[in-house]
Amino acid sequence: MILEHVVLDVAPEQADTFLEAFRLASPIIAATDGYIRHELRRCMETPGRFLLLVEWVNLDAHMVNFRQSPAYERWRAALHHFYVNKPVVEHFELAYAHTSPSE
Amino acid sequence: MILEHVVLDVAPEQADTFLEAFRLASPIIAATDGYIRHELRRCMETPGRFLLLVEWVNLDAHMVNFRQSPAYERWRAALHHFYVNKPVVEHFELAYAHTSPSE
Numbered sequence: 251m252i253l254e255h256v257v258l259d260v261a262p263e264q265a266d267t268f269l270e271a272f273r274l275a276s277p278i279i280a281a282t283d284g285y286i287r288h289e290l291r292r293c294m295e296t297p298g299r300f301l302l303l304v305e306w307v308n309l310d311a312h313m314v315n316f317r318q319s320p321a322y323e324r325w326r327a328a329l330h331h332f333y334v335n336k337p338v339v340e341h342f343e344l345a346y347a348h349t350s351p352s353e
Numbered sequence: 354m355i356l357e358h359v360v361l362d363v364a365p366e367q368a369d370t371f372l373e374a375f376r377l378a379s380p381i382i383a384a385t386d387g388y389i390r391h392e393l394r395r396c397m398e399t400p401g402r403f404l405l406l407v408e409w410v411n412l413d414a415h416m417v418n419f420r421q422s423p424a425y426e427r428w429r430a431a432l433h434h435f436y437v438n439k440p441v442v443e444h445f446e447l448a449y450a451h452t453s454p455s456e
Contacts, residue, residue: 253394255404269448276451287452291356291445294412301358301445309397342394342404345372348379349390 251286253342254304254312260332262297268332269300275328278321279304284311298334309341354389356445357407357415363435365400371435372403378431381424382407387414401437412444 260268272290279288286305293299306312316322363371375393382391389408396402409415419425 252397253404255394273449276449280451280453285453287450289450290448291358292448294355294444294446296443299443300448301356340399340402341397343397345393345395345403346376346379347390347392348383350383350388 251344252306252309252312253344254302254306254339255342256302256337256339258300258302258332258337259296259334260298260300261334264332265292265298265300268329271328271332275325278325278328279316281321282311282316282319284308284315312341354447355409355412355415356447357405357409357442358445359405359440359442361403361405361435361440362399362437363401363403364437367435368395368401368403371432374431374435378428381428381431382419384424385414385419385422387411387418415444 258268269290269292276288279285284307286307288302288304291301291303293301304312306316316325372393372395379391382388387410389410391405391407394404394406396404407415409419419428
């Protein structure tokens, strides 16, 4: 399992509109073979900044199954016009994890 | 619950040493009141790049309970000398999440 990581900056006055568009577009990515889960988080320090984290079974699930699919064009059409900078997509492998015993 | 997010860049030849130091230092952060979980992820595209994600019950758990504690000085002493850039710490609130029904 790998984590796709991308920081998304949108115009602050568009943040709520983007969030609604993101909810509506989410079934597109979630239907991909090899998709596990995704979440969108809103930055507490910078208005209009979001963090997208997507878990995939492996790199190909993202880069081939999703990025090279017709569905990706629908995802782009729904969301990419919100971004004020070109998003930088990176992938991360788990190296260490710990959870509080009380959780 | 909030997510602390920080990208950590270390010298690529120090990456394994950093990872071991991170494992050893992890009980320091995990003992903080309001800590939930943390994970360190290794970038697949950029050697020496790591992503630290920490879940806290709220912002004060990180910024007061941890950052203003004597324990934080031990954390700094164990880890900060590895960083080639000053880490940018940001906090994110959950805005949307979805998980595959098959998970």
